[in-house]
Amino acid sequence: MAVRLVFLGRLQDVAGAAELCVEDAPLADVLVTLPAELALALADERVRWALNGALIGEHGGIVLQDGDELAFLPPVSGG
Amino acid sequence: MIDVRLIDAPFNPGHFIDAFTRAQPGPGGICTFVGAVRGMGGVQALELSHYAPLTLPGMERLGESAVARFGLLGVLIAHRTGVMLPGEPIVCVAASAQHRRAAFDAVDYTMDHLKSRSWFWKRERRNGEWTWIEPRAEDYADLTRWD
Numbered sequence: 001m002a003v004r005l006v007f008l009g010r011l012q013d014v015a016g017a018a019e020l021c022v023e024d025a026p027l028a029d030v031l032v033t034l035p036a037e038l039a040l041a042l043a044d045e046r047v048r049w050a051l052n053g054a055l056i057g058e059h060g061g062i063v064l065q066d067g068d069e070l071a072f073l074p075p076v077s078g079g
Numbered sequence: 080m081i082d083v084r085l086i087d088a089p090f091n092p093g094h095f096i097d098a099f100t101r102a103q104p105g106p107g108g109i110c111t112f113v114g115a116v117r118g119m120g121g122v123q124a125l126e127l128s129h130y131a132p133l134t135l136p137g138m139e140r141l142g143e144s145a146v147a148r149f150g151l152l153g154v155l156i157a158h159r160t161g162v163m164l165p166g167e168p169i170v171c172v173a174a175s176a177q178h179r180r181a182a183f184d185a186v187d188y189t190m191d192h193l194k195s196r197s198w199f200w201k202r203e204r205r206n207g208e209w210t211w212i213e214p215r216a217e218d219y220a221d222l223t224r225w226d
Binding site (some may be wrong): 006008009010013050052053055069071073074075076077 | 198201202213
């Protein structure tokens, strides 16, 4: 157990929280447990993903391990 | 010197600029820019959030790229996170170089990249309601100046 999903920016509002704890499992299995609206927002091609602090390009085949942190980063609007 | 920092409370840009200036081995020029929360337009507050594993490392790489690209003697990047009120500083960038043009350009370059490449998310409060700020086309267009 204990994989952290982290939602940045407006994704926090969609998720209703800045973080969510989920079971360690293949990512595809985790995503189907999320509310449809959130799963759709996370799959937006402009949303970047970072696994344990490193940006990842390919989303397929990820198996979340105990202690992992997966962050979802929408387009930035800073500065 | 490369001085890059994230700050989670109100700060005095002059304090950092002063320390940055004193630490230099006699540059020909230092250019500084301070960005603050606009006081007009009905914005009551601004909140900047970041993602610790990516934001500061990305800013440090930006500082290094500015030094390399413009041949700087030093660069300072100080950026706020958290809730800010109108008039409060958000960001302070300073570049020191032997000649002014490199210092001007380096600050411009660094600000353009902070606006549209750095890991910050911004929302503002108007009439008591928070709204996320979406990236603007102008910010991306500004970046192409440096391609």
